[in-house]
Amino acid sequence: MTKTRPILLAAGGTGGHLFPATALAQELGRRGYVVELATDERAEKYDSDFPARAVHRIPSATIAGRSPMDLARTFARLGFGFMRAIGLLLRVRPAVVIGFGGYPTLPPIIAARTLRIPTAIHEQNAVMGRANRLLSRFVNRIALSFSPTKHLDPKAEERAILTGTPVRDAVLAYRNVPYAPPDPVGRLLLLVFGGSQGAQFFSEVMPPALMALPSPLRWRLTIVQQAREEDLERLTSLYKEAEIAAHVAPFFHDLPERMATSQLVIARSGASTVAELMAIGRPCLLVPLPHALDNDQLENATRLQEGGGGWCIRQNELTPEHLAQELQRLFTSPEVLAGAAAKAKALATPDAVAKLADLVEELARGKRVGVEDASAPA
Structure with a gap:
């Protein structure tokens, strides 16, 4: 049975961000949710097989320079991405928006916060990425892969949960394949x-x-x-x-x-x-x-x-x-x-994807929101 409202995943367009998002999308699909993806143009190599009803390209930019002109271009593109994300969320009406890092997650997560939609981010690394570091200040929940995670704001620790990094079904399919060490004459x-x-x-x-x-x-x-x-x-x-x-x-x-x-x-x-x-x-x-x-x-x-x-x-x-x-x-x-x-x-944490999906369902049901003023616009 399909749940009424979809879940929107937001991820930077690299394998490092999209692979754990893929794993979560597969698990949510098994639980009856419709999933959509917001990413950037770099994802074309990875997202053709992404298990989503739709893939949306949201303009974004990384801060690549500190000159006034560079910063102006970056923030102008992020602002354009934010307006596109607002339109996307009003059209899709997701129950939850989950970010997986990278600057392309900024417009959808900030737009969701503005529209009072529950949000969470997942940090795959042992160091909190810069985009996630910014978003951790106001998202409802933060899922971590390592404990401790460097650069996690102490004020955000009460909203954090250790899940591990979700891995795709194609990876877990080989978890029970035994390792065969080299023998003295073999390949x-x-x-x-x-x-x-x-x-x-x-x-x-x-x-x-x-x-x-x-x-x-x-x-x-x-x-x-x-x-x-x-x-x-x-x-x-x-x-x-x-x-x-x-x-x-x-x-x-x-x-x-x-x-x-x-x-x-x-x-x-x-x-x-x-x-x-x-x-x-x-x-x-x-x-x-x-x-x-x-x-x-x-x-x-x-x-x-x-x-x-x-x-x-x-x-x-x-x-x-x-x-x-x-x-x-x-x-x-x-x-x-x-x-x-x-x-x-x-x-390994083979049940990481189940833990993260449980967190998504908590947010979708409105439980343990985690931010005192979650109902107020950002």
């Missing part, structure tokens, strides 16, 4: 991915690192690697020359399955990546995105490393020689890889 299965900047760095560091491996390891290796279009031909040629079996592509739609079949994963440490690796239970070598404003990826990777589920190496420390040493150490220590896989799996 060595390596998966490498990491967004546009991660793909560029890994395309530079992986070939010389793998070529530095001893021949008996190199000949047993099969690498599946995400790479930019402009790097595909060069990488394919280098791996062929080094006699390394390789599958190189700009994007993998079946990434959860590839995670499940890998024996080691090398990746960036975005929140969704970390959550999915934990959900499936695969050992990983994480290379946080450097120069991030809040070092959120470094915090995510550090939390996983502290739990024993993987290893964190900063990009400026990951030379080809260092990477080759780590790969040789790990691939010749199957018990170490198996131990990390088990610990990563133990760190």
Whole structure:
């Protein structure tokens, strides 16, 4: 039975924001809710399969400069997005609006607050993002993935709940697939991915690192690697020359399955990546995105490393020689890889999506609103 009023999800147009929103949309659909999505133009690569009745493009902007002209452009576009969001909410009449971070969540959440519609945000990282930091001042509820979460305003803590990061059905489908550590003569299965900047760095560091491996390891290796279009031909040629079996592509739609079949994963440490690796239970070598404003990826990777589920190496420390040493150490220590896989799996919160959906239903029923003046316009 379909609930009367829809739930509107708002998310930035990257996989890190859209994947947990996808997981929630799937769970709400199972509970009989209609879901719609508000996002930006960047989401085209991810939202074609998003389980929503409709996907709405809302203008937004990130603060990219501090000059008066840059700030004026940013706020003008956000203002235009706010007016578009007001029109959208008046037309859709959602019961609740849930934000998943990124500046595209600002117009829908602020518009919902203005129209007295219950709101919540979900923070995937161990560090509160800047958009969520702003919205946490007045949303009704705040769902967190890590405890503690850096930069969470103490005044907002009473409205916060620890849910973990929801992962998609396509990921949870592999949670019960056992990890198969390398055997002394079998194939060595390596998966490498990491967004546009991660793909560029890994395309530079992986070939010389793998070529530095001893021949008996190199000949047993099969690498599946995400790479930019402009790097595909060069990488394919280098791996062929080094006699390394390789599958190189700009994007993998079946990434959860590839995670499940890998024996080691090398990746960036975005929140969704970390959550999915934990959900499936695969050992990983994480290379946080450097120069991030809040070092959120470094915090995510550090939390996983502290739990024993993987290893964190900063990009400026990951030379080809260092990477080759780590790969040789790990691939010749199957018990170490198996131990990390088990610990990563133990760190997961597989019921995160159920906890978040419960929170949405509480707001939809008008329970535990959490803000004293929730009925007043912002």
